[in-house]
Amino acid sequence: MTPENDMHDHDHDHDHDNHFSEMQARVKALETVLTQKGLIDPAAIDAIVETYETKIGPRNGARVVAKAWSEPDFADWLRRDATAAIASLGYTGRQGEHMRAVFNTPETHNLVVCTLCSCYPWSVLGLPPVWYKAPPYRSRAVIDPRGVLDEFGVALPEGQKIRVWDSTAELRYIVIPQRPAGTEGLDQDALADLVTRDSMIGTGLAKPAGEAL
Amino acid sequence: MNGAQDLGGQHGMGPVASEKDEPYFHAEWEKRALGLTLSCGAFGAWNIDESRHARESLPPATYLSASYYEIWTRGLETLLKRHGFVSAAELAAGQMLEKGREPKRILTADMVPGVLAKGGPCDRPVPDGPRFAAGDRVRTKNFNPETHTRLPRYARAKHGIVEVVQGSFVFPDDNAHGKGENPQWVYTVVFDGEEIWGEGADPELTVSIDAWESYLERV
Numbered sequence: 001m002t003p004e005n006d007m008h009d010h011d012h013d014h015d016h017d018n019h020f021s022e023m024q025a026r027v028k029a030l031e032t033v034l035t036q037k038g039l040i041d042p043a044a045i046d047a048i049v050e051t052y053e054t055k056i057g058p059r060n061g062a063r064v065v066a067k068a069w070s071e072p073d074f075a076d077w078l079r080r081d082a083t084a085a086i087a088s089l090g091y092t093g094r095q096g097e098h099m100r101a102v103f104n105t106p107e108t109h110n111l112v113v114c115t116l117c118s119c120y121p122w123s124v125l126g127l128p129p130v131w132y133k134a135p136p137y138r139s140r141a142v143i144d145p146r147g148v149l150d151e152f153g154v155a156l157p158e159g160q161k162i163r164v165w166d167s168t169a170e171l172r173y174i175v176i177p178q179r180p181a182g183t184e185g186l187d188q189d190a191l192a193d194l195v196t197r198d199s200m201i202g203t204g205l206a207k208p209a210g211e212a213l
Numbered sequence: 214m215n216g217a218q219d220l221g222g223q224h225g226m227g228p229v230a231s232e233k234d235e236p237y238f239h240a241e242w243e244k245r246a247l248g249l250t251l252s253c254g255a256f257g258a259w260n261i262d263e264s265r266h267a268r269e270s271l272p273p274a275t276y277l278s279a280s281y282y283e284i285w286t287r288g289l290e291t292l293l294k295r296h297g298f299v300s301a302a303e304l305a306a307g308q309m310l311e312k313g314r315e316p317k318r319i320l321t322a323d324m325v326p327g328v329l330a331k332g333g334p335c336d337r338p339v340p341d342g343p344r345f346a347a348g349d350r351v352r353t354k355n356f357n358p359e360t361h362t363r364l365p366r367y368a369r370a371k372h373g374i375v376e377v378v379q380g381s382f383v384f385p386d387d388n389a390h391g392k393g394e395n396p397q398w399v400y401t402v403v404f405d406g407e408e409i410w411g412e413g414a415d416p417e418l419t420v421s422i423d424a425w426e427s428y429l430e431r432v
Binding site for chain 1: 218219224226227230235237240241249265268280283286289299304305307308312313316319320321322324328329364368380383401403410417418422424425
């Protein structure tokens, strides 16, 4: 018995839901067949999961944003060649091969979606949240972005335009939110604490200065 | 294809159900589904465009009621069967019944950091320069192929402006169907909200897509 297959059966209440149980059985069957055929290494699966649970997540993107807020030269580099600028911090690879950074301004708020599937900048934000991949967000972000933002508790100031980026090709977008007021004295670690995952998708704003502490 | 995946502008899907402090996985099987999808992708038997097409080819009712890891799992089953690695009987039995095809590469744990760090860049050189430049006015093509495309329905036959020439990339409409990578220039094209949604559109909204050159006509 392999722990990854069997030890978690009773950890989550929703695993007892019929739908989840069906998928659990289905995925287990698939993994069993592939393992018996020698086509997969279950330890490779563990390594993939561990990478995305512990090493690659929105903290990466927050460091990119904090550096862009602090260093005008880095912000310029991000505008010109986001892939290289982000790689200089060590964030590369799968679903971050072709990066673009889009900067929020007082005039324009940016919002990123993938209406056709689930394209998302994994190298800087990690795995996407469920809502990002689900029909409500994918259907509405392009036609009713202000309604979507309202559900996230975000109301844009009067007159601020909204630009929605539909990730239909292999370019992956990170939003650089506006730097909150009153953060002049903060170092990059403290600034990164203000940068939420949602603020880098565009469904949120950076946290106000007081919340860094 | 005009499948259930082409969601932009559809109504009736309900509110966005964001979750506070959402975990990366909601069940143990989702972790395995992610790892299996990436491990089997490493076989080198199919590309990301064929994967996307396998997922969007699910029956619409299945697609719309499935979580994304379920969509991935069902898509992966399609690809494994299509390419001769497993049979439907084996998936039903949950065990190996016959020897299948041998992949070019099997992902082992020691390879994982390198493979994830490298990713799968899909920019490719093309012999000719871009047909369009930033600022050009263009109209997107009107078509309804039954095959894979990355031009969403809401952005077909619409007038927009080329904002950025993004480089040249593998053309998914061909690559998904084994017709080769046939790279083309890709452009970010911006549309006014009114051009796409017409009456009642948000006057302060613009929407952009990233469009391959053959999706665009000069106006």
